[in-house]
Amino acid sequence: MGMTHIVDRRLNGKNKSAVNRERFLRRYRHHIKKAVSEAVQRRSITDVERGEKVSIPSKDIQEPIFRHGAGGRRDAVHPGNQEWVAGDTIAKPEGGAGQGQGQGQASPDGEGMDEFVFQITQEEFLEFLFDDLELPNLARKKLKDTEAFSFVRAGFTSQGVPAKLDVVRSLRGAHARRLGLSGARKRKIRELEAQLQALQTAPDDLDPAFSHEDQIKALIDEIAELKANVRRIPFIDEIDLRYRQHQKQPKPATSAVMFCLMDVSGSMTQMHKDIAKRFFILLYMFLKKNYKKIDVVFIRHHTSAKEVTEEEFFYSRETGGTIVSSALKLMRKIIEARYSPAEWNIYAAQASDGDNWNDDSPTCGKLLAEGILPQVQYYSYIEITPLDHQTLWYEYEKLMAEHPQSFAMQQIADPADIYPVFRKLFERKAA
Amino acid sequence: MNESIDRPNDLDGREPNVGTPISTSSEWTFELIQKYDEAIAECAAEFGLDTYPNQIEVITAEQMMDAYSSVGMPVGYNHWSFGKQFLQTSKGYQRGQMGLAYEIVINSNPCIAYLMEENTLPMQALVVAHASYGHNSFFKGNYLFRTWTDANAIIDYLVFARNYVSECEERYGIDAVEEILDSCHALMNYGVDRYKRPSPISAEEEIQRQTEREEYQQRRINDLWRTIPKPEEDDPVKRKPRFPSEPQENLLYFIEKNAPLLETWQRELVRIVRKLAQYFYPQRQTQVMNEGWASFWHYTLLHRLYEKGLVNDGFMLEFLQSHTSVVYQPPFNSPWYSGINPYTLGFSIYTDLRRMCENPTDEDREWFPEIAGTDWLETLHFAMRNFKDESFILQYLSPKIMRDLKLFAIEDDDNQNHYTVTAIHDEAGYRTLREKLAAQYNLSYREPNIQVWNVDVRGDRSLTLRHIPTDHIPLGKETDEVLKHVHRLWGFDVFLETVDNGKVQNTHRCPPLSVDDD
Numbered sequence: 023m024g025m026t027h028i029v030d031r032r033l034n035g036k037n038k039s040a041v042n043r044e045r046f047l048r049r050y051r052h053h054i055k056k057a058v059s060e061a062v063q064r065r066s067i068t069d070v071e072r073g074e075k076v077s078i079p080s081k082d083i084q085e086p087i088f089r090h091g092a093g094g095r096r097d098a099v100h101p102g103n104q105e106w107v108a109g110d111t112i113a114k115p116e117g118g119a120g121q122g123q124g125q126g127q128a129s130p131d132g133e134g135m136d137e138f139v140f141q142i143t144q145e146e147f148l149e150f151l152f153d154d155l156e157l158p159n160l161a162r163k164k165l166k167d168t169e170a171f172s173f174v175r176a177g178f179t180s181q182g183v184p185a186k187l188d189v190v191r192s193l194r195g196a197h198a199r200r201l202g203l204s205g206a207r208k209r210k211i212r213e214l215e216a217q218l219q220a221l222q223t224a225p226d227d228l229d230p231a232f233s234h235e236d237q238i239k240a241l242i243d244e245i246a247e248l249k250a251n252v253r254r255i256p257f258i259d260e261i262d263l264r265y266r267q268h269q270k271q272p273k274p275a276t277s278a279v280m281f282c283l284m285d286v287s288g289s290m291t292q293m294h295k296d297i298a299k300r301f302f303i304l305l306y307m308f309l310k311k312n313y314k315k316i317d318v319v320f321i322r323h324h325t326s327a328k329e330v331t332e333e334e335f336f337y338s339r340e341t342g343g344t345i346v347s348s349a350l351k352l353m354r355k356i357i358e359a360r361y362s363p364a365e366w367n368i369y370a371a372q373a374s375d376g377d378n379w380n381d382d383s384p385t386c387g388k389l390l391a392e393g394i395l396p397q398v399q400y401y402s403y404i405e406i407t408p409l410d411h412q413t414l415w416y417e418y419e420k421l422m423a424e425h426p427q428s429f430a431m432q433q434i435a436d437p438a439d440i441y442p443v444f445r446k447l448f449e450r451k452a453a
Numbered sequence: 454m455n456e457s458i459d460r461p462n463d464l465d466g467r468e469p470n471v472g473t474p475i476s477t478s479s480e481w482t483f484e485l486i487q488k489y490d491e492a493i494a495e496c497a498a499e500f501g502l503d504t505y506p507n508q509i510e511v512i513t514a515e516q517m518m519d520a521y522s523s524v525g526m527p528v529g530y531n532h533w534s535f536g537k538q539f540l541q542t543s544k545g546y547q548r549g550q551m552g553l554a555y556e557i558v559i560n561s562n563p564c565i566a567y568l569m570e571e572n573t574l575p576m577q578a579l580v581v582a583h584a585s586y587g588h589n590s591f592f593k594g595n596y597l598f599r600t601w602t603d604a605n606a607i608i609d610y611l612v613f614a615r616n617y618v619s620e621c622e623e624r625y626g627i628d629a630v631e632e633i634l635d636s637c638h639a640l641m642n643y644g645v646d647r648y649k650r651p652s653p654i655s656a657e658e659e660i661q662r663q664t665e666r667e668e669y670q671q672r673r674i675n676d677l678w679r680t681i682p683k684p685e686e687d688d689p690v691k692r693k694p695r696f697p698s699e700p701q702e703n704l705l706y707f708i709e710k711n712a713p714l715l716e717t718w719q720r721e722l723v724r725i726v727r728k729l730a731q732y733f734y735p736q737r738q739t740q741v742m743n744e745g746w747a748s749f750w751h752y753t754l755l756h757r758l759y760e761k762g763l764v765n766d767g768f769m770l771e772f773l774q775s776h777t778s779v780v781y782q783p784p785f786n787s788p789w790y791s792g793i794n795p796y797t798l799g800f801s802i803y804t805d806l807r808r809m810c811e812n813p814t815d816e817d818r819e820w821f822p823e824i825a826g827t828d829w830l831e832t833l834h835f836a837m838r839n840f841k842d843e844s845f846i847l848q849y850l851s852p853k854i855m856r857d858l859k860l861f862a863i864e865d866d867d868n869q870n871h872y873t874v875t876a877i878h879d880e881a882g883y884r885t886l887r888e889k890l891a892a893q894y895n896l897s898y899r900e901p902n903i904q905v906w907n908v909d910v911r912g913d914r915s916l917t918l919r920h921i922p923t924d925h926i927p928l929g930k931e932t933d934e935v936l937k938h939v940h941r942l943w944g945f946d947v948f949l950e951t952v953d954n955g956k957v958q959n960t961h962r963c964p965p966l967s968v969d970d971d
Contacts, residue, residue, distance in 0.1 A: 026490045026507040026585070027563070028483055031516065032570055038519040039539040046536030049631070085534055086639055086934035088901050094926030095866040099890040101793060102784020103861035103877055111871040112863065140540040 047146065053078045054142065058150040062296075066332055067282075067303045068318060074147050077139040148307075173268040182265025196262035204252045211248050214241050278313040278367040278399075280306060281356075283349045285374035287324040288341040294406045295336055297437055298373035301404055304444045305371050313367065319356060323349035329356065344377045346414060347385040354393045368398040376405045376412050383413040387421055395425050402447045403431040458769050460760050461753060461807075472762035479771065481574040483511075489578045489758075490585070496757040497586040501830055502750065504589040505604060506563040509581065517569050518542045520557050527559055528611040530618035530725070532634055558584035560592040560736070562604035575771040578764075582754040587747030594838045595742070597735035607732060613660060614725045621718050633719050636938035637705060637726035642900055644705035644730035663721060700919065701905040704939070705730065713914060714944035723942065738841040738896060745799010746837050748780055752800070782858060793890075801854045802845070806833055809851070816852060842894035850887045852878070862889045901928055903949070915946035922953050928961070936963035 047054060057076040106112075142150070178191055218241045221234045282302050284295070309316050320335035321327055327348040330338075353370065361368060378386070395401060403418055405411070411433075418431050432443040475488050486509065497504070512520070522539035523529035559565040566584035568577050592598050622630045637644075701707045705727040709720050736743070755772055758764045764772075782797040783789040806824065809817040810832050813825035824832055836849060855878040862876040862885065876882035876889065892898050906919040916939070920928060928951065940947045940963040949961040 026487075026494065026509060028486055028490070029508060029510045030483065031510045031512045031567075034512075034516070038516070039522050039536065041531045042522065042533065042536035043539055044536065045531055045533040045627075045631075046540065048627075049533045083537060084931070084934075085635070086931035086938070087642060088903055088935050089929035089931060090899075090901055091927040091929040091932075093867045094922065095864065095868075095924040096926060097862055097864050097875065097889045097892070099793070099860055099862045099886060099893060100785035100790075101782050101858040101860055102786060102790075103859040104784075104786075106861055106874045106877060107879070108874055108876050108882055110874040112874070113871050114865075138537070138541075140544055 047142070050078055050083065051150070053082065055150050058142075058147060061147075062299065062303070067299060067306050068316070072147075073141055073143040075139060075141055077137040080136045080138050083138050173270055176267045176269040178264045179267040180261070180264060182267070186265040186267075188264050188266050191264035192258070192262050195264060196258040199259060199262060200255055200257070203255050207248050207252050211245055211252075214245050214248070217241060218245070277315040277317070277365070278309050278369060279317040279319060279361045280309055281319045281321060281353050281368070281370040282335065283321045283323070283353065283370060283372040284335065285324070285344055285346070285377065286322045286335075286338070286340050287344045287377060288339075289344075289375050289377050294373075294375055297406050297434060297440060298404070299336055300437070300440050301373060301434070301444060302371060304440070305369065305402070308444075309369060317361070317366075319353075321349050321352050321356075323352075327352040343379060344374075345382050346372075346374065346378045347382050347389055350386055350389040350394060354389070357394075357397055363397040370394070370398055370401045372401070372403045374403075374405060374414070375407045376409070376415055378412065378414040380413050383417040386414065387417040390418075390421055390429070391424065395421070395428050398428060401429050403429075404443060404447075405431070405433045406435075407433065408435040458759060458766065458773070459756060461756050462760055474765045474768070475758075475763050476574060477765060477767075479573040479575060479768075481572070481577050485574060486511075486568070486577055486581070489574075490581050492758055492761075492763050493578070493582050493586060493754050496754045496761075497582075497590075497750075499757070500750075500753070501834065502586055502590040503593055504564065504586060505561075505593055507585040507589060508563040508565045509568060509585060510565060511568050511570055513570055514546065517557070517567065518546060520567055526611055526729075527561075527565060527608065528615050530615045530634075531622075532638075533631065534635075534638065556580040556584045558588045559607075560588075560598060560602055560604055560732075561607050564589040564592060564604070573771065575764075575768045576775060578758075578768075579751050579755065579772055579775060583747045583751035586754060587750035588743060590750070591739075591743050591746045591837060594834070595735070595739060596839055597739055597841055601735045602732050610728065614729070617663075617721060617725065621722065625718065630722065632941065633722045634726065636941045637723050639935050639938040640704050640708075640942075641726055641730045643903060644703060644727040645734045646703050646706065646731075647896075695907045696910050697905060697908075703727075704903070704905060704918070707905045708939075708942045711908070712943050715942065719942075735841075738843075738894075741795040741799040741802075741842045741894065742837065742840060742845050743799070744796045745801075745803050748776075748796050748800040749803040749833075752776060752804075784859070793893075797858075798846075798854075801857065802849050802851075803833055803836070805851050805854055806836060806849060820851060821849075843891050846894060847887060847891035850890065852883045855883055855886055860886055860890065862886050898923060901926075906950070913946060914944075915948060916943045917948045917950060920949060920951045922951060925953060927951070927959075932961050933963065933965070936961055940964065 054076050058074060061074045178188060218238060221238050221241070224234065280302075284290070284298055286295075306316065306318065318332070320330050320332055322330055322335050322340075323344070323346065324340045324342050325345045325348065329352065349372070357363070357368060390401065405415060415431075415433075418429075421429050422431055430447045432447055434440060434443050475492060476485050490507070490509065518539060520527070521542045522535050529535060556569075557567045564585065566580065566589075568580050572580065592602075592604060598604075618630060618634075697707070705723055708715075709723040709727065712720075712723075715723070755764070755769070759769050780794070780797045780800045782794045807829045809821055809825050810827050810829035813821075817825040836845065840848060858878075860878050861874055862882075863872045864875050865872050876885035878886065902921045902923065903918055904921075905916070907917045909915045909917075918939070922928075928949075932949065936947055936949055947963045950957045951959040
């Protein structure tokens with residue numbers, strides 16, 4: 023017939039709906055942002071590698087049209103009559119769900135039909151999470167060089183130590199060399215032997231002047247010499263030897279530990295903690311890009327410090343005063359016990375509202391300078407307060423001057439500061 | 454030969470299946486689809502199906518979801534509601550709650566049908582028969598489609614619309630465009646002239662006319678508002694003339710032409726949505742006929758292949774399993790019941806028409822004297838061409854089908870605390886049942902009847918719409934929300950009066966009366 027075209031469209035773009043999907047997210051960004059920030063409260067800070075389920079009340083995304091309402095008189099025809107005849111009456115169900123309107127369907131998975139539920143991707147999740155932070159694309163930052171190295175194979179070399187001799191490679195080279203050097207001579211030998219054979223089998227001329235004998239002798243000598251030459255080619259030569267080559271590559275230490283230190287004294291409100299939490303999440307994401315394995319240690323403190331679970335860290339409240347050094351002491355103890363700086367890259371982030379007992383601040387400075395900073399890659403301190411600084415800040419300022427490579431501090435007044443501050447803290451420092 | 458498979462076109466069994474099956478495996482290839490298409494086309498020609506040329510496009514499940522989300526438009530403008538649809542579809546699909554349709558078919562010339570790559574070969578053949586020959590011939594033959602849509606122009610028009618919308622977005626911002634489109638979508642069902650034949654659309658002309666319109670439209674509208682009708686000198690008491698002088702049912706058209714404050718580009722957007730509404734209008738009115746027709750033909754054409762020996766028993770059994778589930782009608786008390794299945798109803802009516810022509814009973818001769826014993830092909834084609842769902846059911850629903858489906862009608866009156874069974878599938882009930890079922894497919898029964906009643910041209914420029922209820926059925930809860938959209942487009946106060954028994958019963962207004970407004 024030839025009227026039909028059959029077209030393979032499968033390789034055409036499949037994301038025709040991407041723009042429309044994006045339009046939808048754009049329109050409901052407010053809802054989604056709310057869902058995302060709720061999800062952050064719920065999620066562990068190490069749990070940032072997935073998207074999120076967002077649900078929006080159906081009435082908010084409804085596209086209204088003129089419809090019939092309930093009431094009035096209406097007819098409906100249905101299939102499958104079993105026993106009724108004309109004139110029968112059927113009691114209406116309680117609640118008057120009635121016929122007609124809204125063919126309300128129960129959702130099979132228990133999600134109410136009054137919720138519109140959909141999934142956003144991890145990227146979208148992060149985008150919404152840091153939306154008010156004006157998150158640019160996270161550029162990969164080079165962290166401080168690590169001490170560990172690994173050796174990787176880097177081809178072969180002709181010089182090396184016997185232990186790295188590659189026998190197969192070397193013999194293969196030798197074989198090739200022998201073939202190369204002997205090939206022309208062997209060919210010559212074969213030619214001469216053929217000539218010799220021809221002379222020897224040809225009937226000898228009666229005239230001695232034309233005797234082949236001289237020629238035969240000359241050929242025999244030449245062949246013998248050539249064969250001797252071939253035999254002199256060494257089976258293996260120094261130039262055949264090949265050694266495995268290795269290069270020293272800096273090995274990104276595969277494990278890191280991140281200490282989260284937070285003041286949980288009475289002055290820290292949930293808002294403070296949420297800001298801290300976002301900051302910790304950022305740090306975690308950042309480390310995640312560079313290390314395979316990350317341990318997270320949560321230390322909270324008021325007048326005394328305690329290692330806790332993440333849950334307790336963010337959500338339990340304490341009252342009373344603040345002694346920051348208690349947390350630093352505990353951190354040092356944990357490093358000694360579990361995280362040898364030779365094997366672990368140690369990062370720490372401390373969040374506080376700046377409160378500390380005045381006498382304690384110098385102790386903190388000393389502890390950090392002597393006991394902690396020499397062991398860690400980086401120590402960051404964020405002070406979440408719009409107010410004036412107290413002694414801890416000034417003490418830490420001194421530290422920053424002395425240890426610009428491993429210590430940084432910033433102040434955060436509201437959520438919008440988190441990302442810029444984070445960036446500032448983790449900017450590559452001139453070496 | 455399998456005795457359990459019908460041979461509807463070969464009643465005497467005189468035609469042994471002599472051919473060799475086109476294929477024996479259920480894996481499809483492009484070559485095999487081509488071969489099936491050729492074989493099906495040949496059968497379709499035997500039955501006199503008149504179709505547009507076909508374009509069959511094989512797509513992935515993801516692409517099918519894309520196609521779904523743009524209500525089957527192969528090219529669509531961007532709008533969040535299509536994104537919502539996409540999210541809904543992909544969620545349902547990923548959880549396996551919902552299979553995707555096997556096919557989507559576009560009323561265009563050439564007629565585009567999408568096949569999903571996941572389908573087995575018998576499924577692909579079913580879809581080709583169903584879409585490329587069934588729906589296709591319906592699009593080309595049915596009077597509503599012939600009157601309301603222009604298959605030659607639709608794709609170009611969609612491209613024009615898409616480009617125009619994105620140009621507007623660049624110029625006026627995404628939000629401004631989205632607002633207008635939202636409002637137009639809310640009124641989309643009221644964007645059709647039901648009785649006047651619209652002029653066909655052509656993209657090229659459209660672009661040209663669009664520029665011309667831009668120039669004179671605004672002027673025309675200003676004219677309307679500048680023209681203050683002279684007071685009737687002879688009779689100052691006489692009622693002031695209404696504008697429009699006759700109620701208008703096409704709300705979007707009225708707004709496009711008369712809304713005082715719309716910018717030209719906004720009017721163009723109204724027009725685009727209106728044109729799309731018009732394009733989809735026949736589909737909404739011929740669901741039973743169209744799906745029934747396509748199902749009847751996939752059934753008949755594939756059986757024809759079987760009779761010719763071009764497909765084997767395995768193929769037929771797989772096909773029949775799909776066919777059976779497509780035309781299955783769950784009874785009203787089944788958990789799967791969601792109303793009458795249009796595939797079942799339509800398929801039953803066409804099949805029964807053929808039966809009445811070929812093997813009429815006394816009942817058929819009494820009920821359908823002009824059909825019983827006539828040429829079945831001619832009868833079916835006539836039925837396909839000249840009706841819409843409502844009139845089709847009224848004309849052709851036979852007592853036999855009512856009995857087979859065990860149809861019954863119930864009345865739900867909010868004055869009664871019980872339902873009343875008004876008719877069942879018996880001698881006394883056939884006619885009532887048929888009328889009531891037909892009425893269910895009347896668009897004005899399904900949607901409230903709302904028309905433009907008056908514009909206060911000389912006063913506050915407010916727009917008054919009138920709702921004439923059927924059987925005292927009131928307007929739904931969303932009415933005020935829709936009125937906000939009307940208000941956005943109109944730009945001045947909007948009223949919606951419900952007029953029952955000749956009296957205004959109820960008035961919605963936008964903006965609503967505020968409490969301290971006294």
